[in-house]
Amino acid sequence: MQITSLYNGMSGLKSYTTAITSVSDNLANQSTTGFKASRALFGDIMARQFATGVDNAEQVGNGVYVNTNNVMTQGSIVDTDSSLDLAINGNGFFVVRPQTANGFYYTRDGSFGVDAEGYLVNQLGYRVQGSMGAGGAAGTGDLQFDFTTTLARATSLFDLTLNLNASDTKYHDQDDAAVPSDNTSYNYAYGLTAYDANGGQHQLVTYYQRLDSYSGAAPTGSAHVWKATVYELENGVYTPNPLTPTNSYYLHFDTNGHLVGTSLSYGATGDAYRSQAGVTSSAGVVSNRLGESLSYTGASAQTYTTRATVTFAGATTGAETVTVGGVTYTLGVNANATAAANDLASQINNDATQGVYAVANAGVVTLYAKSGAAASDLTVSGAGLTQDDDTTLAQLVSEINSGLAATGALDLTNLAAGDTVTVAGTTFTQGVDFTDAATLAAAINAAGLGVTASHNGGNGVYLTASSVGTAGNAIALAASGTLGVSGATLSGGLDNSATSLVEATSLVDGGTTHLELARSDTGAAATLTTGTANTLGAGLGLDFNTYTQITAAADGTTSAETEGAVSLAFTFNGAAQNITFDYTPADAAGSTQSSGSSEMIYLNSDGADMGALTSLTVDKYGNVIGTYGDGSTEILASVTLAGFKNPEGLQRVGNNLWAATAAAGVPVYGLPGGAEGLGTIEAGSLEQANVDLAQEFVNMINYQRAYQANSKSITTSDEMLKTAINLKS
DSSP states (O other), X not given: OOOHHHHHHHHHHHHHHHHHHHHHXXXXXXXXXXXXXXXXXXXXXXXXXXXXXXXXXXXXXXXEEEEEEEOOOOOOEEEOSOTTBEEEESSXXXXXXXXXXXXXXXXXXXXXXXXXXXBEEOTTOOEEEEXXXXXXXXXXXXXXXXXXXXXXEOOOEEEEEEEEETTOOOOBOTTOOOOTTOGGGOSEEEEEEEEOTTOOEEEEEEEEXXXXXXXXXXXTTOOEEEEEEEEEEETTEEEEXXXXXXXXXXXXXXXXXXXXXXXXXXXXXXXXXXXXXXXSSTTSEEEOSBTOEEEEESSSEEEEXXXXXXXXXXXXXXXXXXXXXXXXXXXXXXXXXXHHHHHHHHHHHTOTTOSEEEEEETTEEEEEEOTTOOOBXXXXXXXXXXXXXXXXXXXXXXXXXXXXXXXXXXXXXXOOTTOEEEETTEEEEBTTTBSSHHHHHHHHHHHTOSEEEEOOSSSEEEEEEEEETHHHXXXXXXXXXXXXXXXXBOBOOBOOSTTOOEEEEEEEETTEEEEEEEESSXXXXXXXEEOSSOOTTGGGTOOTTOEEEEEOOBOOEEEEESSSEEEEEEEETTEEEEEEEESSOTTSOOOEEESSOOEEEEEEESOEEEEEEEEEEEOTTOEEEEEETTSOEEEEEEEOEEEOSXXXXXXXXXTTEEEOOTTTOOOEEEOXXXXXXXXXXXXXXXXXXXXXXXXXXXXHHHHHHHHHHHHHHHHHHHHHHHHHHHTTO
């Protein structure tokens, strides 16, 4: 006798125990975020055939088995108070990665936050996956945000609507420069703040001049023209930015005062540089030492070296002193000023350790620095002596423009037989070509070497270039034996010829007077380079080694357009930055020339110093949006979702996480709401468990009764078996 019903009943008990376990698990997780319920799926066990050989064989089953599978329907979405609580409305899973592993897990639980390192993480510290930047591309990288560093948005556009007073009768020539310190040179000015890529602020001021006439390209309908010129105000100094002339453009209005377009029109120009240092006026002193230098390159190398003079009023008594570079010279008893000057020059020139040489002329000693020597201080003591080692800005400008001959000196104090001196490639030998300073000077003059040699009756020979500038600087000096030379070439010298191409001026700006050097020729090749080792002003703490370029060497250009916008190429902190000035913005009326005061009516800019990152939120398409201290926002990253062909095949691993399996298929990564069919994001929300309480209670009752029925089948089968056993008695 086979009592299979016992085993059938046992399989029922086991199966409904599993089923009730599924129900209890669902009920236990009804408050678990993003939880997906499971359900019991029953199936019969293979049947056994009782009769054979007939068409309708009787078959009886061997009981029941049960499997559970995941119910991946979406749960309800509820609001929360956290902007980084995210819910998926539709298909897909968030992708997270443990910090200590490279594999991914998938979840519908969007309870996210930011950890101490700025990573977007779930409650386990697993890093949410996506892509950084505003490109809108799906990626599987960690999302990290910096809450400590400020972020800036560089200015690229100014939208402006202004009115320029049509009744203003102050007219200007097209070539007249707008000078910020002279309000008569322009009609109206308005300041703007531009931001560079690092958040630095740059104060830009645009000066508007009404023109009496205009020549150059112009848009159709132009009847009235205003010139606009942009300067940057930095540390109290107005500097053209972009460089002149590219910092100017023109606004064109028709007869009704409507803006019809803009134009660019300027001729060729050369480089110009303004010294950073400034003095109170052109009479201000820029150097108080002899031997301080200023160098630059125009058509050729130019060097200006400061000099000093000692002037004698008459005879000396032997108590007078002159100190040069820390060395003191005591004058002897001299009958007149000329003798006293020769005495001082001889002492200085006979001192081989001294870094200067002296030229005496009728009671005046001019002191020059030797090539490569450091700048020297000068003091005098005694009645009838005066010194002048100050160089004023006006004197500097005058001497640069008037030109200076380069000078040098030869020292024959220790002259010995066979000594040689070479000037401009011609060598003179002691005992052959000369015997003393006087005969050497005569030999040099007779050779026609482009220099004039002289001496004052002592052991010094003084050389002065016959021309100024390049020719003077190019005269080389050399000596052998005991002769001393002031340098390898004649020192100093500036060119005042028509080919000098460099002019000096003193420019007043903001109450300070500056040195300005400019190429006098024009065109893109008219470049000027300032020296990198200048010492001018060092004794006064002035920096005449640093210059601001205010004019760019450029060929002329002319163009016109009707859009009412112009783009300028600024330079901020050495970096190029293009900014468009749009005088007909889409969000406001166009600029006008009409009666009434000149004024800015509408202004908008896309630049900002955004401050530090203060908060994050996510939009429906997964864009992570940062809010900064100034209230501005920026897309910083995007959150990636993963989709599966068979999400029911994912493996549940706990902590609201799922692992990919072969049954689920290969994950497909994409952006929320994208072409991959993934859902969208609901920020400030979480997805509830998809547990249906009513259904679970019905299932629980059903499984309980089924369990009872199966246990009854076992007890009934037991009674039947007992009866069969009792038949033998």
